[in-house]
Amino acid sequence: MLSSESILQNFPILDRKINGHPLVYLDNAATTQKPLQVLYASRHYYEAINSNIHRGTHFLARLATEAFEQARQTVASHLNADSSDEVIFTSGTTDAINLVSSVLTLSGQIGKGDEILISTLEHHSNIVPWQMLCVRTGAELKVIPCDENGVLDQHAFHELLSNRTKVLALGWVSNAFGTVNPVREMTAAAKKAGALVLIDAAQAAPHLKMDVQSLGADFLAFSGHKVYAPTGIGVLWGRRKVLEDLPPWRGGGEMIKEVTFDKTTYNDLPFKYEAGTPNIEGAIALASALDFVNAIGLDEIYSHENELIEAAADALSDIEGVRLYGPDDRAGALSFAIEGVHHYDLGTLIDQMGVAVRTGHHCCQPLMSRFGITGTTRASFALYNTLESVAALAAAVAKASKMLR
Structure with missing residues (x-):
């Protein structure tokens, strides 16, 4: 203990x-309390380095930018990501899943006759965005059933997988029952069938090690406030090649390289998906929370x-x-x-x-x-x-x- x-x-x-x-x-599955280290990190940002990031040349802007990008590196190390460029800051898991479902819709990769596979155990945040995608594209939503113990039926899962499966969106840990799904095995099967895989790790993040390279998925999302960080900050990790091939979602500052009235050239990862001023303090505090967890x-x-x-x-x-x-x-x-x-x-x-x-x-x-x-x-x-x-x-x-x- x-x-x-x-x-x-x-x-x-x-x-x-x-x-x-x-x-x-x-x-705690709804939200965790925050340790002093995280509270101090939030306070220090506002008391010592508060400024907008990336484009400023003055002293505070440089300090804030360095702290924000160091936070991205901390998250990348925590996830064992191949590069910090694969780490996109969002407002939370819900925002991250909506980002993925939206850019997949915009990409034109999913259409009528295609299938999206989720499970009975999913949180609404990993159901509704995919229902919305199906309405927009004509794809069909398929659901993996669970048994009386709240465990997913693996035989049914493999029966549902086919060459029509375009996305498997799966929670790692059930927020309702605490069921831990065999995400590595299910990811491998879905990838073999040619599907993209998104893992909702909102409930896994406070309890389990997350190694995205060994996991084999294409996307993973989690929320800071479930893992001792503030609300309003989260992460979408995405495999670089997949993210590079998908279109941007929101337009605005930072996600561009050059704008004219005729054409916009989009920025490189991860900024392509981070339009507007981000939650700078939240990202810095999230890094502090991850440091706290990893120290224990x-x-x-x-x-x-x-x-x-x-x-x-x-x-x-x-x-x-x-x-x-x-x-x-x-x-x-x-x-x-x-x-x-x-x-x-x-x-x-x-x-x-x-x-x-x-x-x-x-x-x-x-x-x-x-x-x-x-x-x-x-x-x-x-x-x-x-x-x-x-x-x-x-x-x-x-x-x-x-x-x-």
């Missing part, structure tokens, strides 16, 4: 009390969180009427329901005891429909959670269940 005292001192917000109870923050070690973080999830699953299973969703080897999130108790009522009541969880469909309405439910209660874990957090969750749920049933 990670040293809770040394970790917790980095997160001042966790000293708060809710109705006299110590805050037990278990809504993702293997250590995963092992720590896995112990907590297993302990939580055992403790909740002892409560009458509880049903757990997802496989036993979950990552990050544990979803459950109590027979006869609405998830919203449960979440509201345990919040009064200081325990913060997420209730509802978790932006996964098709998955909830697959299981015949409207939603679950989800506890999701981070490196600052402890076995005491698990005990507080179980005690609050047990007490609330008795009150509500």
